[in-house]
Each structure stands twice: as structure tokens, then as C-alpha cells.
Amino acid sequence: MNTPTRRTLNIFIALVAATSLSIFAQAVLAGEFVSQTHRDGWIDAHGIVADVVAGLALLTMIFTIVALRKSHRPLIGRTITLFVLVVAQIFLGHFITDFKRDWLIAIHVPLAFIIFGGAVLLPFQAIGMRRAAVATVGVAAHTAA
Template sequence: MTVPSTRAAVRDDVRVAAGPRRAFAVLVGLTVLFVFLQSLTAGEFISDGLSQGAREVWTDAHGLIAYPVMVFALAAAVVGVLRLREARGAVVGAVALFVLAVVQWLLGHCITTLGWDWVTPWHVVLAFVVYGLSIWLSVRSAALRRGR
């Protein structure tokens, strides 16, 4: 028998029904997938040597992929808030991921729609935060599914 070494470990060591855990894990997994796809498309439209038309296609694809990120992050947050209240860390992480994804989307629109290129460093740094948080949530949801 193992004993958790921190208060956080004790607090997150919860028993949650299999259905909500599975739904949360699937929704977080889909969010991670679309965050990954967004990073791939970002790498394409910032490449040198692309025509303006190709750059616009990749920029549009990048922007469109933001919607499933926000939708799946919102769905994961809703499942977390309504069905996984006992797993506070995962729930707070899912809500934060949704909020950060929306802020990320807004910053992207500031760059493309308003022409505020000075926002780009903030957009990129926040992208790394969103990526890291989504991966942490994926690991956390897997631990919840295993009952840890």
C-alpha cells in the first residue's frame, strides 16, 4: 500500500464513476489532438518562401482548428465541473484550459483581423502554456481512469 506524500496527492486520489472519467479523458484527448494540429499549421504559415496565397490557406486552417480546441476544452470543463468535482486539480485545469484557449483565439484574431503583430509573442508564449496544460490534463485524466 502506498501513502501519498503530499496534500495534493491525497486530494486528487478520488473515486469517480467510470463514465465521467472516460468522457473527460476522451474530451481532453481530442483537445490535445487539435492543439497539436494547430501547432503543425502554425509552423507552416510562418515558413519563409511561401506565397501569400499559401500563407493565407495555412493561416485559415490554423484559425479553423482553434474552434475544436475551444469546443472540446469547454466540453471537458463542463464534464469536470458537473461530474468530477472530487478531482479538483483536473477540473481547475480543464476550466483554465478552456479560458486560455479562448484568450489564445482572441489574440490570434488581434493579429490577423486587427493587424496587431506586436501581440504575436504573447500568442506564441500562450500557445506553449496551452500545450503544456493540455498534456498535463491528458496525463491527469489517464490517472483518473486508472483510479489513481
């Protein structure tokens, strides 16, 4: 297994953090429009942030495929899964709002929890990667001395 550079890990951690924070923002916005006060404005904001989430999830997925394919293959599957779930979530959201398919809320909300769970796990995996890299470098430096 190749160890990624510190720069590669830092970029991955930044992408994962931005993606996770945007997913958290989605959850907050969803809670706001469920209250029905200024519902349309909150739904519009929820849709805009959904596009940001999709863009960040796409960037994270592409970066993982390109930069971490040799060192952390399991992350490729996780970031692809996250991106696919985000895209499915966006489609469900559009069907709910654009085509008045409110029954899809029964799928949309649980899927949001699954996506949120993935968004919580990825940063911990990224931090674990950094710790493992530091430990590997520390062991290599100590052994070389």
C-alpha cells in the first residue's frame, strides 16, 4: 500500500470536511422548512445547498479515485456511494417539490439520515488516515536513525 503525501491527505480532509459540513447544512435547512414558516424560501435554499453538496461530493469522489486509488481503495467505493446517494436524494427532492409526489418523503428523509451518517464517518476515516501516515513516517524515521 502506498502512503499518500501529507498534501494529498490535507486536500482529502478539506474536501471531506466541506462535503460533510454542507450535508449538515442541508439537515438544518430541512428542519427549517418543515416548520412551515417561510416554507418556499427554505425549500429554495435547500435546493441550492443540494447542488453545492452534489458538487462537493463529486469533487471528493474524483479526488479519491485519482489521488488515493493506490493507497486507500475502500474509500473509492465509499465516496462513489456517497455521491450516488446524494444524486438520488436530489432527484427525490425534485420529484417531491416539482411533481407534488409527497409520498416520496418517506424515502427522502430516511435516505437523508443514511447520507448524514456517511458524512459523519468519512471525516473520522480521513483523520485516521492522517494518524496512520504520521505513525508510519514516525516509525520509518525512528528506524532509519
